[in-house]
Amino acid sequence: xxxxxxxxxxxxxxxxxxxxxxxxxxxxxxxxxxxxxxxxxxxxxxxxxxxxxxxxxxxxxxxxxxxxxxxxxxxxxxxxxxxxxxxxxxxxxxxxxxxxxxxxxxxxxxxxxxxxxxxxxxxxxxxxxxxxxxxxxxxxxxxxxxxxxxxxxxxxxxxxxxxxxxxxxxxxxxxxxxxxxxxxxxxxxxxxxxxxxxxxxxxxxxxxxxxxxxxxxxxxxxxxxxxxxxxxxxxxxxxxxxxxxxxxx
Numbered sequence: 435x436x437x438x439x440x441x442x443x444x445x446x447x448x449x450x451x452x453x454x455x456x457x458x459x460x461x462x463x464x465x466x467x468x469x470x471x472x473x474x475x476x477x478x479x480x481x482x483x484x485x486x487x488x489x490x491x492x493x494x495x496x497x498x499x500x501x502x503x504x505x506x507x508x509x510x511x512x513x514x515x516x517x518x519x520x521x522x523x524x525x526x527x528x529x530x531x532x533x534x535x536x537x538x539x540x541x542x543x544x545x546x547x548x549x550x551x552x553x554x555x556x557x558x559x560x561x562x563x564x565x566x567x568x569x570x571x572x573x574x575x576x577x578x579x580x581x582x583x584x585x586x587x588x589x590x591x592x593x594x595x596x597x598x599x600x601x602x603x604x605x606x607x608x609x610x611x612x613x614x615x616x617x618x619x620x621x622x623x624x625x626x627x628x629x630x631x632x633x634x635x636x637x638x639x640x641x642x643x644x645x646x647x648x649x650x651x652x653x654x655x656x657x658x659x660x661x662x663x664x665x666x667x668x669x670x671x672x673x674x675x676x677x678x679x680x681x682x683x
Contacts, residue, residue, distance in 0.1 A: 461559070463560065467537070473502045476498070484670040488670045497521070497525065501519075517534070563595065566594050568618060569592050621636075635658045638654070649679075658671050
């Protein structure tokens with residue numbers, strides 16, 4: 435009897451695992467990055483630049499709207515979508531097209547091409563703690579004016595990692611029920627305000643997606659600081675972007 439009991443438990447365990455796996459596979463990256471012509475998301479966008487001979491940080495505010503404009507085929511023959519970005523300074527101004535990106539839903543991932551740089555934004559499986567090399571398609575120096583002094587790539591080793599899956603969020607006073615966070619990188623060295631004669635940098639990137647909506651929040655900070663004794667390029671180089679959703683269809 436004991437061996438039959440053990441065998442029955444083993445069968446029940448297998449059935450349970452198969453059910454869990456079946457439910458697990460229903461969660462698709464396409465759910466968090468829906469792509470169909472006519473879809474749009476509008477954001478508050480803060481763009482960080484450095485002014486006054488790269489000594490001062492300046493933030494410029496815009497509204498940005500990302501619109502899925504067309505279904506296309508990429509250079510590998512895969513189905514893809516063109517996404518146009520429109521900008522305006524505030525809601526009283528007309529939209530003006532600023533850039534065009536491409537999104538490729540591969541079935542197991544979402545690739546996003548921005549300024550000829552290809553990122554793997556989302557990857558299967560959607561599981562807490564799962565990570566992947568989201569910058570694996572990037573060249574060694576995707577932003578040529580930055581990090582050349584170190585002689586190393588600052589992007590290739592980023593581990594995009596799922597965090598806080600299924601968590602509700604409030605974005606610009608709107609409650610969103612089912613979201614996930616992708617932590618891409620969080621690295622820094624020094625602080626120019628405390629150590630102005632030392633080399634320093636900050637590399638931070640996080641994105642948040644909502645099921646059935648898409649990207650609802652993005653924060654990207656990339657800057658490098660060279661101290662005053664560096665002859666060629668003292669001060670800051672880099673940029674920052676912060677986006678939070680205000681509207682969508």
